[in-house]
Amino acid sequence: MYGLYAILYGSVKNGDFGMALEQPVSLGKALWRGLTRTCPNCGKGNLFGRFLKVSPNCPFCGEELFHHRADDFPAYLVVAIVGHLIVPMILIVEANYAPPTWLQLLVWLPITIVSALVLLQPIKGAVVGLQWQLGMHGFEKSRLQRFVLAPARANAS
Ligand SMILES: [Zn+2]
Numbered sequence: 001m002y003g004l005y006a007i008l009y010g011s012v013k014n015g016d017f018g019m020a021l022e023q024p025v026s027l028g029k030a031l032w033r034g035l036t037r038t039c040p041n042c043g044k045g046n047l048f049g050r051f052l053k054v055s056p057n058c059p060f061c062g063e064e065l066f067h068h069r070a071d072d073f074p075a076y077l078v079v080a081i082v083g084h085l086i087v088p089m090i091l092i093v094e095a096n097y098a099p100p101t102w103l104q105l106l107v108w109l110p111i112t113i114v115s116a117l118v119l120l121q122p123i124k125g126a127v128v129g130l131q132w133q134l135g136m137h138g139f140e141k142s143r144l145q146r147f148v149l150a151p152a153r154a155n156a157s
Contacts, residue, residue: 024146024150027130027133030130030133031129032129033129035122035123037122038125039058039065040063040133041063041132045059047065052120054128063132064138064142067138069131074123077127078123081123086111086115090108
């Protein structure tokens with residue numbers, strides 16, 4: 001079994017696991033680690049180098065993170081979440097109190113902007129964690145090591 005995967009994935013050699021953890025990470029744990037902006041593999045290294053710039057590698061365990069393709073998906077999720085929270089609140093306030101428009105704008109615009117900015121990084125982290133856990137894009141090799149090669153090594157020893 002190991003030989004087949006070694007042939008399919010070429011560069012995977014016995015013992016060539018870097019500092020990858022031996023235990024496979026569940027989807028829930030990978031999402032949580034992403035939400036808390038930590039590396040989905042170890043949960044210790046910082047996932048982001050800058051605000052929305054994912055570090056190429058985890059500074060703690062060295063896991064390759066540059067394979068992610070989050071693209072615009074985190075922004076779409078943030079718009080959906082913030083929109084579904086803010087719009088009903090605006091409608092409730094308007095229906096019950098009908099404040100002047102300038103007051104509505106003064107209150108809701110900053111709340112909307114701050115909410116979106118606060119949510120963007122954790123949501124992007126969760127998307128990266130999701131892609132990493134599912135082995136999407138360039139994360140296939142890492143997933144293979146976690147779910148096939150590491151358990152096989154543990155069983156062999
Ligand atoms: Zn890590």
